[in-house]
Amino acid sequence: MQVTIRDLTKVYRGGVRAANGINLTIPTGMFGLLGPNGAGKTTLMRMLAGILRPTSGSIQVGGYDGTTEAGRRQIKKTLGYLPQELGMYPDLSAREFLDYVGILKGMDDRKQRQQRVEELLRMVALSEVAGRKLKTYSGGMKRRVGIAQALLNDPKLLIVDEPTAGLDPEERIRFRNLLSELGGDRIVLLSTHIVEDIAQTCQNLAVMKAGRVIFQGTVTEMLQETRGKVWTLAVPGGAKPEGNFTVVSMLNMGASVQYRVVGEPLPGQQATPAEPSLEDGYVWLMREQGPNSAHVLAS
Amino acid sequence: MTLQLPALWGALRYEFRMQIRRPTVWITFALFTLLMIALFQHPATTFEETYTRLLKQESLQKVLADWAFNINNYLPICVGALLAGRLPRDRRTRVDELFTTMPTTRGTRLWGKLFGAMLATTVPMFLIYLGGVCFIASYAHNLLAIPLAFPTFIVVALPGLIFISAFSLACTAFLWSPLYQFLFICYWYWNTLWFHTDLVSLSRTLLSPIGLYTVMGIYGLNESSSGQHPIHITGTPLQAIASILLLIATAVVAMLALDGYLNWRQAQQ
């Protein structure tokens, strides 16, 4: 299966152009979506999930047209969606909530549905507490209920919007691994600000900024684009170096301070080339695209 | 609006479960009933006196209809008020958006919500009614009152309850629920003044949610049988059926409008 997005534009009421001519092709497997706050990641995902109507452009999921009512109905059958802010009924238990979601996903056979619910509760390690009301759950537990509800119908298209935000490192790693396992035979579209999450799990990624896709390719391609742009500078005394670059980190070495920068250092500065990381690549892309103009007003 | 029956039944069950678990539902009915008992503790109008007197004049069925009608004059106020907020809650907890990504249509969920939440809220009302029925059965020394009580309640009270429940869901799509509750209570107060024939009241029309035409037309309640207020109007069985159908049809229209409005609003985002 493949998702094809062409010239997708969304102008919210009030004139915010949150998606501005997006072109994307998403193949089977894990696909990362990176971008700063307000880049339009959630907007794109909500359009894919059939919550928002695009202002213009087209969405093809498998053979279905995501801009028509009939197409959306078909897409919903193979969709799993974990929203950035998960909605749940606080006074239902996890088991009840998942059962209800199963019903709404059209799993009419009661026995099979209950089996599937128990299976997923085990998978996200919530079997022990599945009878407790959701309002007593911690943020990480709620997120696990969230992924369980998304997976109930074994979706071919799984959309997860910042699933690791607010999780502790261990929980984040567990979540990441879980998603990687799922990426085998389906599309997993994962949005995040955490570059590392993508570096660890995704082959393909896209970077968004101000409603546009400013990069699409593989992780290796993104690293290649950044090669030759990353430097380390050792500055005695630690005065902040001047130049056409962005400081990504600084390390105090006692007598001098070692800066890691992305950009073009001045000839006089003793800069040594460094191997780029995905984070450097992200910083480079953000630099290249100018200031963060998230709100492009429709004229 | 396409309905998916298994999902409708599932939504109904879960809406019922969530509503009946709310302590507010039970507390509201308990307080309201205490208030009603306090208000009607006038020596001449105690429950026992009224109904032993009525039982001497009228058939058991008529007496039960009168009791159902009395209940239906006051307790729907709790049903309407307790159903307001059920729809905004889906938006507040953000489940609405999540459920939109699932194959079950919004219309199916709305009907499930209407019937599930309405039935759950009707349970305390029905128990209070049944309590009165038990007393009536004991005054009449006739256990037949218990099985008769069920159809009587369904015919007298249910159409009006469906009507007000549909409106409580639909209106809170665009009205702040406390404001709706206030307006609804005002409306109901006006409803219960149906016996003031000099006042204009919806309750004296076929669209009477308290079941005025039903008790007159089907059970033959009239001036002589009414305990408190003499009824100056009469109803035929045909009018009673028309009233029931009209209430239900209006509820269906309100639900269809609600579904259309919510879909339109989603498309407007």
Ligand SMILES: Nc1ncnc2c1ncn2[C@@H]1O[C@H](COP(=O)(O)OP(=O)(O)OP(=O)(O)O)[C@@H](O)[C@H]1O
């Ligand atoms: N319902 C809405 N109405 C109007 N504007 C909106 C709405 N939702 C989002 N926006 C605007 O659209 C732009 C993109 O928002 P979006 O939530 O898609 O970004 P994002 O990339 O998901 O950001 P974050 O990383 O913070 O989640 C922002 O400028 C935001 O203010």
Ligand SMILES: [Mg+2]
């Ligand atoms: Mg977002």
